[in-house]
Amino acid sequence: METSPSSQVVTDSASTLPASSSAGSSHLSSLNLALGNPIAHHVQNPEPMTEDPLWYQHAVFYEVLLRSFGDANGDGMGDLAGLTAHLDYLQWLGVDCLWLPPFYPSPMQDGGYDISNFMDINPIYGSLDDFRTLVEGVHNRGMRILVDIPLNHTSDQHPWFQSSRSNPSGPYGDYYVWRDDDSGYPDARVIFVDSETSNWTFDPVRKQYFWHRFFSSQPDLNYENPDVQREILTIIRFWAGFGVDGFRLDAVPYLFEEEGTNGENLPKTHEFIARIRQMIDAEFPGTILLAEANQWPEDVVEYFGTEERPECHMCFHFPVMPRIFYSLKEGNAQAIRSILMTTPDIPTTAQWSTFLRNHDELTLEMVTDQERAQMYSWYATDQRMRANVGIRRRLAPLLDNSLTQIQLANILLFSLPGSPYVYYGDEIGMGDNIWLPDRDGVRTPMQWIPEANAGFSQAAPADLNLPVISSLSYNPSAVNVQSQLEQPHSLLHWMRNTLAVRKAHPVFGDGALVLLPTDNPAVLAFVRHNAEETILCAMNIADSAQATTVDVDGCAGSSVTDLFSGSVFPSIAEDGSLRLTFAARGYYWFSLSH
Ligand code: BGC
Numbered sequence: 001m002e003t004s005p006s007s008q009v010v011t012d013s014a015s016t017l018p019a020s021s022s023a024g025s026s027h028l029s030s031l032n033l034a035l036g037n038p039i040a041h042h043v044q045n046p047e048p049m050t051e052d053p054l055w056y057q058h059a060v061f062y063e064v065l066l067r068s069f070g071d072a073n074g075d076g077m078g079d080l081a082g083l084t085a086h087l088d089y090l091q092w093l094g095v096d097c098l099w100l101p102p103f104y105p106s107p108m109q110d111g112g113y114d115i116s117n118f119m120d121i122n123p124i125y126g127s128l129d130d131f132r133t134l135v136e137g138v139h140n141r142g143m144r145i146l147v148d149i150p151l152n153h154t155s156d157q158h159p160w161f162q163s164s165r166s167n168p169s170g171p172y173g174d175y176y177v178w179r180d181d182d183s184g185y186p187d188a189r190v191i192f193v194d195s196e197t198s199n200w201t202f203d204p205v206r207k208q209y210f211w212h213r214f215f216s217s218q219p220d221l222n223y224e225n226p227d228v229q230r231e232i233l234t235i236i237r238f239w240a241g242f243g244v245d246g247f248r249l250d251a252v253p254y255l256f257e258e259e260g261t262n263g264e265n266l267p268k269t270h271e272f273i274a275r276i277r278q279m280i281d282a283e284f285p286g287t288i289l290l291a292e293a294n295q296w297p298e299d300v301v302e303y304f305g306t307e308e309r310p311e312c313h314m315c316f317h318f319p320v321m322p323r324i325f326y327s328l329k330e331g332n333a334q335a336i337r338s339i340l341m342t343t344p345d346i347p348t349t350a351q352w353s354t355f356l357r358n359h360d361e362l363t364l365e366m367v368t369d370q371e372r373a374q375m376y377s378w379y380a381t382d383q384r385m386r387a388n389v390g391i392r393r394r395l396a397p398l399l400d401n402s403l404t405q406i407q408l409a410n411i412l413l414f415s416l417p418g419s420p421y422v423y424y425g426d427e428i429g430m431g432d433n434i435w436l437p438d439r440d441g442v443r444t445p446m447q448w449i450p451e452a453n454a455g456f457s458q459a460a461p462a463d464l465n466l467p468v469i470s471s472l473s474y475n476p477s478a479v480n481v482q483s484q485l486e487q488p489h490s491l492l493h494w495m496r497n498t499l500a501v502r503k504a505h506p507v508f509g510d511g512a513l514v515l516l517p518t519d520n521p522a523v524l525a526f527v528r529h530n531a532e533e534t535i536l537c538a539m540n541i542a543d544s545a546q547a548t549t550v551d552v553d554g555c556a557g558s559s560v561t562d563l564f565s566g567s568v569f570p571s572i573a574e575d576g577s578l579r580l581t582f583a584a585r586g587y588y589w590f591s592l593s594h
Helices: 026-034 080-085 087-093 128-140 159-166 226-240 267-283 297-304 320-330 334-341 369-379 403-415 481-486 491-503
Strands: 061-063 097-100 144-150 200-203 208-211 246-250 288-291 314-316 351-355 419-423 512-515 523-529 534-540 546-551 559-562 577-582 587-593
Touching: 080 087, 080 128, 087 491, 128 144, 144 226, 226 246, 226 267, 267 288, 267 297, 297 314, 320 334, 320 351, 320 369, 320 403, 334 512, 334 523, 403 491, 403 523, 403 534, 403 587, 481 491, 523 546, 534 546, 534 577, 577 587
Parallel strands: 061 097, 061 419, 097 144, 144 246, 246 288, 288 314, 314 351, 351 419
Antiparallel strands: 200 208, 512 523, 523 534, 534 587, 546 577, 559 587
């Protein structure tokens, strides 16, 4: 077998773990051991962060829930020091940037998205000093960190709300959206349909109704009030001052309300995001903004702004995600093709954020009614698997724990336009627990080792914040980091190797996409190209072997080299056609050259 220079295969054996070194503090090493961290003694070499201002176009992101990753103080709740102790693992995996959901003081009615103080750390996670240590540890390993700012609402326990309800004419009286009745903004949909019937709730203290797009314990801020806008800028400055590399702007479409509209994506909302961007560019250049806007592509692209008035550097691409799952069950690539065809171009400095799963339900807001019904019947046969307008399950159980399906879903994630976001635990195929309330079923402790509490915590099992998965196929003996490190062909090694191959080809991050015609609807084929290279991605979405002829227009006679193995395939014919055969759920990444 020949290996081409472009082939960047990482040998997939446990022996590729980095050798021990004296780098790293002894405090963290002992914590590692206490946490059962299987790569504790393999300390990574320090690495500088890339200075590329467009780093986010080529980065691999990893969403990590503090409360479920590592519990350093043994109280049953994951914490900042616990995450810091596991940074070597994330560096080893090939993560470039962490995304941390909110860690601020909160009554935790919504996983911490209900904030009672935006400028501190929830003591269950540690202190501001622990946060500084985390940021330093992340940066020392050449990685970056995004923090999450829910700017649409606060907790009802926030002193602003407490003051607003009790002192309407005081300084915070106008921080929230108050009305005498609940008839305003009737065209705004209810988002948390499982628990809320209205976006208005009566407050017995102020004797008025307040507006909320999410739980009634999360009143919406009143963005018409310039003081509210100033407060949010202050909060962003506060965290930017810690050297974080970016902000996920949570629930961003809903900041303003307006009669006669659905209250989403309003021009005033865009104006305010542009104001945040202006401040960031002036005061913290290089820091990025990521929009969480669960909207159709033509509405989301507005959150990138324009060259004259930029808004966010990145936006989640919500509609492509359910279509990956839809296509996999249908065995047909059409749903993915059509959403790619209707996704507008984005500015050259912008980037999509793509994902398969996250800490929320697999949202089905961006599909048709018919597609939604079909997805429920395929993926959520049990009512307990559903939450709001979506499915509260993890990647592996959704895909029947089938390695080939999980790999294909990830190949799609890693080769479609955008920077991929991996949800913690999905790199080892963790399971879920549909008996836990709300979205907690997909937020259970990370499974490090096949022992008590999966190595997540030294607390008594009954004291864990959430129970470790105990089902037959997904309990820590069946699924854990340590045993997958030992197995060269585990999902974990496959993820690391595939990410390494992707990273060796920046075209996956910045290249244009050209969809290619095939004569088999089960096969998705497209080219990613930039000035330096052209890569042909071809995937058999079906669960059976398939053959197809791909029409690679403009590449007649090009040589075809498999990126994973370096194997040379027959060249593209003079008429631009390439005949391919696939195993069930098979895929190729080919480098094309003349
Ligand atoms: C977060 C959710 C949260 C909601 C309200 C989001 O979109 O991802 O977890 O419940 O905002 O804050």
